[in-house]
Amino acid sequence: MAHKRRSTLKDVALHAGVSITTVSQVVNNSTGGNIRISQETRDRVWQAVQALGYTPNASARSLRTRKTNLLAVLVPDIANPFYPQLIRGIQDVASENGYDLLVYDADDRPEREKAFVEAILRRQVEGVAMVPFYLGREDFVRITQANIAVAIMTSTPPPMPGVDVLQVDDTQALSAMLDHLISKGHRRIAHLSGVLGTIAGDCRLAGYRRALERAGIPFDESLVCIGNFRAGGVPGLIDQLFAQAKQPPTAIFAANDVMAIATIYDLKRRGLRVPDDIAVCGYDNIPEAGMMIPALTTIDQQMQQEGQMLARLLIERLESKNKLVERAIPLEFRLVIRNST
């Protein structure tokens, strides 16, 4: 199969009998200062473009203009249904604005997050959206110093000048959830945590402790099991929980819906009824949460819209030439009470 060399501006110029500059200006329909091109030549150029099937070379263009039109997103675990929705949201806004999107799945491995940083620096990505688990201040510094716009979703306040955040302050939502459980009579509420040392994991555990405290329920360490945000480990966690609990829990708060759903099924397999014998609630409101039986009580995050928001933050920052002061957009949470509690 003979594949032709891609045609370049030069080819088009030759074919149309004009200069390279002219072709460039026509295809970009440049509007700058004193650029005048007759309709006649414009047509001739477009004809040539069609005839040769010309497509601009993005690398050359980027090299010259210092614009790559690339955004990137880093997610901790693309297999968690939470993140595809976030990605979709980002992609929506990105492609509306002429950006393409690089997606990196860290697969929960710190070294992959580091690799992400290297990759975006190499690629001269213009902006990155992330849900960082392991990256720290020094990584953000490297990124922003390379003049890359950054928007992250996290619970800590803007960690850096020039970094926008979707601020996950779920204190209130977690309190509401715990209050709900308490109002149903629960006092021994267990927590299956996410990975400790990660932002989301630490944050949810802290929120759980805070909410308990506020409700006047003493924190009981034997009711906490350290998980990893994934479904696979859940049966083991439940074993551990029942083994170590001084008194068995009457409710379980899992760090995310994926774990909560796995918990419900596991409890069912053990012959326990949810919510009659034990209540379960999660966090994220992934689509499965509303569908299953019993439907899962959880905290809604509106992932797709948050993705759109992340992308918008980036694009605004880019259009402002990164002169914007950093912003922290508080996220809206909603306790969704269903019949798993």
Add this chain to the structure above:
Amino acid sequence: MAHKRRSTLKDVALHAGVSITTVSQVVNNSTGGNIRISQETRDRVWQAVQALGYTPNASARSLRTRKTNLLAVLVPDIANPFYPQLIRGIQDVASENGYDLLVYDADDRPEREKAFVEAILRRQVEGVAMVPFYLGREDFVRITQANIAVAIMTSTPPPMPGVDVLQVDDTQALSAMLDHLISKGHRRIAHLSGVLGTIAGDCRLAGYRRALERAGIPFDESLVCIGNFRAGGVPGLIDQLFAQAKQPPTAIFAANDVMAIATIYDLKRRGLRVPDDIAVCGYDNIPEAGMMIPALTTIDQQMQQEGQMLARLLIERLESKNKLVERAIPLEFRLVIRNST
């Protein structure tokens, strides 16, 4: 926040007191023919690289070498848990081999698939993996003519010279599934289809008909409802199914697991027991399928490995400079019998 200009080869060269060429050769540790550089200079160069925080400019490099080190993947619906796994597989292999990955979610919209084609041509992506729903022969022609490697997952034989396919021949698997249902005594087996006019949708419907025929069961149109691969529409489909069926079905085969799972929950809500009153089976074996209760009988596709395979096909083709004859790798399917049937 003053962001410094990125340092370039030139800066490094100056700092190390050597020529640009030398720096380039060191950082690429070029191995070509007669390139000799003393260890001493190598060290000096690396020091300078460290000192200045030099990162190669990917655009410039691509422009010069005609290698973008970019792959792209197109999926029909990233919210379907099937695809994130595929993406993860692709990403695994891609990053192992030094490629970055552009991800496009078509959101089931034909125009987004078209937009994908434009984007990859602009970007000079080196290879694309796709699960095309709406793209046709002429689109593939455009892509291959631009000398982009293509690997697709589809049920039709290789549609183009130079296009590799993961060949979904599920005739056998579907037969096995239907045989299984029949052996359980089912004769009225309904089908909730995917979108017709899409490759996967048509294929699964055809496979269903073929398998029925082979089993000697007459095809009953009133047992088929046209769905869209998503969970949302399922309750309506079930309504429709029960309304239009001449005789109510005793089993339902959904075109994918997402629909099958939604079906099971919907039936439960109607007070029907699965599998006692009605059996349900799906297709894909997404993680949720094995977890739920009743666990779903389905056809396993090993998505992550298939993703890896797609990426490998691409990379092999790239390394062969696209001189490879097109390949069709038959996929392995496995009927996974669980207790929804």
Add this chain to the structure above:
DNA sequence: AAATATTGATAAAACGTTACAGCAAAAACG
């Protein structure tokens, strides 16, 4: 009719990199 302004197009330089050929100095050879 001379001076000035406008229109339409272009040549040349730069963006940061890699490939190729070349060249001096040192080493090896006769």
Add this chain to the structure above:
DNA sequence: CGTTTTTGCTGTAACGTTTTATCAATATTT
């Protein structure tokens, strides 16, 4: 010691764009 070979490095020319300045040829003004 003269010649050849090897070693270590460098200059230059692309790659395909966009940008800036410039320049003829008209058109408009005085």
